[in-house]
Amino acid sequence: MDVSSIIEPLNDAQRLAVSAPDQAVLVLAGAGSGKTRVLVHRIAWHIKINQVSPYHILAVTFTNKAANEMRSRIEDLLQIPARSMWIGTFHGLAHRLLRQHAKDAQLPDNFQVMDSDDQLRVVKRLLKSMNIDDNKWPPKQVQWFINAQKEEGIRARHMADDGDFYQRQMLAIYRSYEDFCQRSGLVDFAELLLRAHEVLRDNPELLTFYRQRFQHVLVDEFQDTNTIQYAWLRLLTEGFNNLFVVGDDDQSIYGWRGAKIENLFAFQKHYPDHQVIRLEQNYRSTGHILKAANTLIAHNDARMGKQLWTDSGDGEAISLYAAFNEQDEAWFVVEKIRQWIADGGLRSEAAILYRSNAQSRQFEERLMTAAIPYRVYGGLRFFERMEVKNALAYLRLASHHDDDPSFERVVNTPTRGIGAKTLDDMRLLARDNALSLWQAAEHMLIHSMLTPRAANALSGFLNLIRQLGQDTSSLPLHETVKHVVERSGLIELYQKEKQDKGETRVENLEELVNAARLFDPDLIDENNLGELDLFLNHAALEAGDMQAEADQDCVQLMTLHSAKGLEFKLVFMVGMEDGLFPSQQSLDDASRLQEERRLCYVGITRAREQLYLTHAESRRLYGKDNYPRPSRFLRELPVESCQEIRLRAQVNRPLTRMKPDAGTVAQTGRYRIGQAVRHEKFGDGVVLQTEGAGDQEKVQINFRRVGIKWLMLAYARLDAV
DNA sequence: GGTAAACACCTTTTT
DNA sequence: GGTGTTTACC
Numbered sequence A: 001m002d003v004s005s006i007i008e009p010l011n012d013a014q015r016l017a018v019s020a021p022d023q024a025v026l027v028l029a030g031a032g033s034g035k036t037r038v039l040v041h042r043i044a045w046h047i048k049i050n051q052v053s054p055y056h057i058l059a060v061t062f063t064n065k066a067a068n069e070m071r072s073r074i075e076d077l078l079q080i081p082a083r084s085m086w087i088g089t090f091h092g093l094a095h096r097l098l099r100q101h102a103k104d105a106q107l108p109d110n111f112q113v114m115d116s117d118d119q120l121r122v123v124k125r126l127l128k129s130m131n132i133d134d135n136k137w138p139p140k141q142v143q144w145f146i147n148a149q150k151e152e153g154i155r156a157r158h159m160a161d162d163g164d165f166y167q168r169q170m171l172a173i174y175r176s177y178e179d180f181c182q183r184s185g186l187v188d189f190a191e192l193l194l195r196a197h198e199v200l201r202d203n204p205e206l207l208t209f210y211r212q213r214f215q216h217v218l219v220d221e222f223q224d225t226n227t228i229q230y231a232w233l234r235l236l237t238e239g240f241n242n243l244f245v246v247g248d249d250d251q252s253i254y255g256w257r258g259a260k261i262e263n264l265f266a267f268q269k270h271y272p273d274h275q276v277i278r279l280e281q282n283y284r285s286t287g288h289i290l291k292a293a294n295t296l297i298a299h300n301d302a303r304m305g306k307q308l309w310t311d312s313g314d315g316e317a318i319s320l321y322a323a324f325n326e327q328d329e330a331w332f333v334v335e336k337i338r339q340w341i342a343d344g345g346l347r348s349e350a351a352i353l354y355r356s357n358a359q360s361r362q363f364e365e366r367l368m369t370a371a372i373p374y375r376v377y378g379g380l381r382f383f384e385r386m387e388v389k390n391a392l393a394y395l396r397l398a399s400h401h402d403d404d405p406s407f408e409r410v411v412n413t414p415t416r417g418i419g420a421k422t423l424d425d426m427r428l429l430a431r432d433n434a435l436s437l438w439q440a441a442e443h444m445l446i447h448s449m450l451t452p453r454a455a456n457a458l459s460g461f462l463n464l465i466r467q468l469g470q471d472t473s474s475l476p477l478h479e480t481v482k483h484v485v486e487r488s489g490l491i492e493l494y495q496k497e498k499q500d501k502g503e504t505r506v507e508n509l510e511e512l513v514n515a516a517r518l519f520d521p522d523l524i525d526e527n528n529l530g531e532l533d534l535f536l537n538h539a540a541l542e543a544g545d546m547q548a549e550a551d552q553d554c555v556q557l558m559t560l561h562s563a564k565g566l567e568f569k570l571v572f573m574v575g576m577e578d579g580l581f582p583s584q585q586s587l588d589d590a591s592r593l594q595e596e597r598r599l600c601y602v603g604i605t606r607a608r609e610q611l612y613l614t615h616a617e618s619r620r621l622y623g624k625d626n627y628p629r630p631s632r633f634l635r636e637l638p639v640e641s642c643q644e645i646r647l648r649a650q651v652n653r654p655l656t657r658m659k660p661d662a663g664t665v666a667q668t669g670r671y672r673i674g675q676a677v678r679h680e681k682f683g684d685g686v687v688l689q690t691e692g693a694g695d696q697e698k699v700q701i702n703f704r705r706v707g708i709k710w711l712m713l714a715y716a717r718l719d720a721v
Numbered sequence B: 001g002g003t004a005a006a007c008a009c010c011t012t013t014t015t
Numbered sequence C: 001g002g003t004g005t006t007t008a009c010c
Helices: A012-018 A035-049 A064-078 A090-100 A116-129 A139-151 A165-184 A189-201 A204-213 A227-237 A262-270 A287-297 A326-342 A357-369 A386-399 A404-410 A420-432 A437-446 A452-472 A477-487 A490-496 A499-518 A531-541 A590-604 A662-668
Strands: A025-029 A057-061 A086-089 A216-219 A243-247 A275-279 A318-325 A350-354 A374-376 A555-559 A568-573 A607-621 A624-626 A642-645 A676-679 A683-691 A698-703 A707-712 A718-720
Touching (some): A064 A086, A116 A165, A139 A165, A139 A227, A227 A262, A287 A318, A326 A568, A386 A452, A420 A452, A437 A452
Parallel strands (some): A025 A243, A057 A086, A216 A243, A318 A642
Antiparallel strands (some): A676 A718, A683 A698
């Protein structure tokens, strides 16, 4: 391999980072400045130039996607398999650590990973068993509380009862949740991190071993780390000067789920010998787009400071469009996309970005009528689908009879006559005698504690599960899955379901068999875990993409959050209105508002060539008409990089005068914004805004034929249509 | 046990 | 207003 390819393709700042001496390094990587490239080349530098064995390298990301990309790019660059290198997500690596040291972590060898849906079910069951009213104590909130504690590294036993009623109750729930999980060998996502931290902290030999092993630790998206993740990194690296982190404070958009932007500042304190390197040259966007991004984000304070620049020209100005309402907004966007395609643009190069998922509908409808293929991101992923989770539960139960959540899930799916009464008795027995549901069921059967009918149904179920376990113990993985899916009655159940839904469910089950066939247990089997167990954990840890859908050329619809890390030639940021974006809940909180601003910054920097920002003057929300102000972020953009456009009539309204009072005035007048009206002479039009009252009341109307006009209501002959 | 009516909800999401 | 979930009833 030509060693020069490691350094040559880089710019000066990137070179500085890649070749930095062995010390703590913080790379502040602006959007589109080549941060993944720096990580990949830094690893290549260690291996090829410094002769570090891949065995001594640890690289951490947040998503499986990022981890996979990093691995394959390293392999491409170095032309060697990166197998012995630990590259993965925080959760994936924590899981791996716990598997290898289950004893030290005080976990059973066959502990199972729960996803958040499983976790929520456990919480619900727990509340019921503790006789806690789940209206007063919403399971979601309880789940949130537990995860928040764990992410701060706090166990129930660490929490003092400060006399607060709310806290006392939560504490009690947290405690029994921990007990239950420990007893059942269940580990939720936050627990993976917390336990991985504890197992190193509490086992000095282990810690020493891993500190010696991981001579170089690299972290992607460092601004998204939470308390426990950072604590884990510190444990491994503090005092060794071998931590290399890449991040961007301006792209921190996950504070609401525990990410600590402060970790960036903490890093500088904890690693005094660190070096900071800024990547500010952007290879993605035009000058106008970068200028907008820079100007916007400058409104935030406590930044580490960064200015993006490009040497590839200004490009087109950013376009602002004020739509009459959300339908007009969708119409406009789709019209522009139609033109883009007609001009030879790829559909997949166009993206519609919104703040909340609910906004996608208008655009979907219009795209549908325009017969433009599109793809909406978000929603349930493959391994999260009900039918898939049911099948997995059968698989789990067949190999671990004591898995209560799985038992609950499928004991009566498909229905087999095991009713609520039988189950309640079973739960009670299980609880009082510290048995699993399976054991309780056996007990009830042996001691004839059930009516003949219930006993019959229940023993039928137990036999089915036992049989499945026996049938499949010697089959290859995908045969096992196939067998279980068929014999469990799930296929049959979904075949009966109403056409559309049932059909895709059956297809998903078939896809599951396929996924099992393709499954390659890439965790080297250091611990004699069966293929099935590896598959089940893989399913929990890597929920997979949406569907295996063919990636045809589609317009991309997604939230601003899920757009992070992506780029498109043509970007629409829609719903730029106060209350929507920034969202209502963030409007009166300075720090949340700053996070929204960073989200806006993320959105803007997704665009490579053309950026459209749209807002509606009237929007139906939750069945009510709203007249929102244009987003404050629009006013924070540089005027010289923006142009306003009106399709139906050309009007120039300076940015600074973008109807600050539309909201209040419009509601008091006789005419509503967006209302259709007819004028004797000018014909049909739509009300844009109103001003004044009584004799002085004026209305601005956009007439289809003659464009925009102000009319005095007292004189104008207007009719509502 | 399966369907319809009533009811609550309504940022953002990965693991 | 639209969706997903619980409840009521057959």
